Amino acid sequence: MRRFLLATTAATMVLTATPAEASKRGWERASNISRTIVVGASLALPAYHGDWRGLGGTALALGLTGAATAGLKYAIPETRPDGSDNKSFPSGHTSLSFAAAASLHKRYGWQAGLPAYALASFTGLARVKADKHYVQDVVAGAALGTAGGWLLNSRRNDRVEWLPWADRHGAGLALTTRF
Template identity: 50%
Template sequence: MRLFIVIAVFGCVLLTPRFAQASDRTWRDTSNIGRDALVIAALGTPLVQEDWQGALQASGSVGAATLVSLGLKDIFPETRPDGSDRRSFPSTHTATSFAAAATLQNRYGWKVGLPAHLVATIVGISRVQGTKHHWYDVAAGALLGEASGLLLTTRRNNNIRMLPWSDGQGGGIAMALRF
């Protein structure tokens, strides 16, 4: 876990000087590397720990976000800012990245989730800066990925469960502890 955090922070520090003079290719490379690193972390972390349920949940989360995103591109054709095609909405790079980040956070906690979300945010920014997506494409992708990661992944420690609830007059979070 600590290695992932160090890599994420080190990667962000290394990429920062490139952002000032970034070309479309730099932005594309940044988004591809960030997305791939997050997917590898989301799938690799449970495999290394022999957490087979976590690996299955990560696969489902990332796969669902990617497939739904690709399906929405056909339903809502949107021209990319660079005019290259009509598959801008929503951002699949962002959906996949946020699904992986949310999976890592929901399964392993904020110490892994926070740097993962930082990398996912950089992926989203790079898609806008590289003129591949509008800001709302990235926002929709982030929402889709976050929902996928949170809905399809459970916390590794089953002794603590937190569930959102609502009724006609309010809502909250119910927490159950098992001793």
């Protein structure tokens, strides 16, 4: 776990330092790299630990988030800021990155989730800086990915579980414990 934290933190620092003066193409490349790192880590960590249930949950979250993102891109055609096509909404890079981060958070706690969320946030920022998405595309992708990762995974230690909820009258977190 410590190696994962160190590697993710180092990758985040390198990625955030590199494109500070970068072109739009440099930001796009950085977003591709950061997405690949966080998604790869979300699949590699459970595999490394022999946590096949966690690997399955993460794969399901990534797959369904990707499918939902593709469906929304088709249903809501929005032209990208650079005018390249009409698949701006929501950000696929961001939705997959946040699905991966939320999966790590839900399964392994904040120690894995915090650096993964930082890398996922960088991915969203880089997509805006690359002129591939508007801020609302990235926010929608982050919400979609977080919901997918959080709802389609379970805690590795399921004795204590946090469950987000929402309805017409409000929202909150429910805490359940098993003795």
